[in-house]
């Protein structure tokens with residue numbers, strides 16, 4: 365009997381300027397209308413209402429925790445005591461900045477615009493994302509969520525490289541790529557992919573911000589050299605790497621293993637119930653289906669929005685354990701079979717309406 | 724009726740601090756009512772990615788687009804920052820006998 369050569373695993377082209385981009389246009393997936401669950405306009409208006417109070421309280425606590433753990437790391441530097449202090453500091457700096465970046469990027473966290481912008485710029489630096497470049501990247505993510513060839517924020521392209529997924533826990537190689545981008549932008553250069561989603565009017569701002577980031581890194585390195593200690597870099601810069609693990613733990617729950625190329629956020633996003641501490645750290649981004657469907661609703665109103673919509677949603681996951689019981693096998697399977705995805709069950713009435721509408 | 728004034732909606736069709744969509748002659752517009760019952764009109768589609776502004780959220784004289792949170796001052800059409808970078812076209816509005824009219828060019 366002839367031995368069969370294993371079929372090569374088909375790979376999709378996730379570039380924004382590659383073959384799949386044209387395909388996405390041809391399939392009507394680009395800037396397409398998305399499904400939105402029904403909700404009465406007066407109730408939606410209530411939920412969209414902005415407040416400063418919750419985000420001010422949460423942000424003051426966040427800064428206090430960062431300064432407190434950073435001070436503890438400074439005071440215990442050179443002893444074993446600095447390890448837990450740096451663990452807490454790094455996680456707050458490198459991971460919880462992700463959700464602050466996200467909510468303030470949408471300018472919904474605070475009612476006052478400048479407060480959103482100040483926290484956005486600080487959080488962008490901490491999570492190692494250039495503020496303006498990533499604002500436009502995230503804009504595209506909302507236009508074409510998990511549409512291959514269009515969405516620059518697909519965290520786990522298929523087939524997933526499992527080693528690559530593990531490296532993400534230390535922001536590798538993504539963080540190094542960001543540093544290379546910053547260097548390139550300092551010299552006023554954008555590549556074709558960036559030009560695809562950042563409009564020309566915003567390029568000078570991207571270059572200016574890159575130079576500010578670079579200046580902060582150079583000053584920190586100079587400080588480390590002058591003091592003969594790596595401590596300055598452990599407090600500024602490196603936490604974006606050693607503290608990135610929680611971004612991945614939380615962030616993979618958003619879309620990993622779910623469908624690509626669909627126009628219904630219920631099929632490509634997850635809502636995961638989390639305890640109050642996690643919800644504080646993640647600023648309710650665990651209500652991810654609701655956020656994508658109604659991005660005008662601020663993070664503090666997402667639990668209430670979830671209550672309004674849940675009859676029209678697939679069941680929410682009961683915690684991280686249940687979620688990862690789905691994600692890990694799904695990624696292992698996608699490594700061999702990239703066409704596989706987790707199919708989220710739509711409520712029967714919603715499913716029937718969807719089938720009818722898309723027939 | 725004077726030239727160019729089109730009946731758009733009844734005053735009560737727009738809630739306070741809210742927006743409704745009005746389609747006319749193959750075009751689409753957004754009609755706004757402020758908290759103190761002033762009415763305004765702009766093109767109906769966001770200048771960023773052509774999403775209906777009537778799905779958005781009105782705060783004072785700002786309309787925030789439902790798709791990417793782009794903001795415009797609907798009294799002037801001014802785009803207030805990325806991703807809303809191109810100003811909106813505005814239209815004169817008048818209210819007579821409970822009817823909102825807008826004037827097209």
Ligand code: FES
Nearest residue numbers: 769771772788793
């Ligand atoms: S479509 Fe309105 S802000 Fe993008």
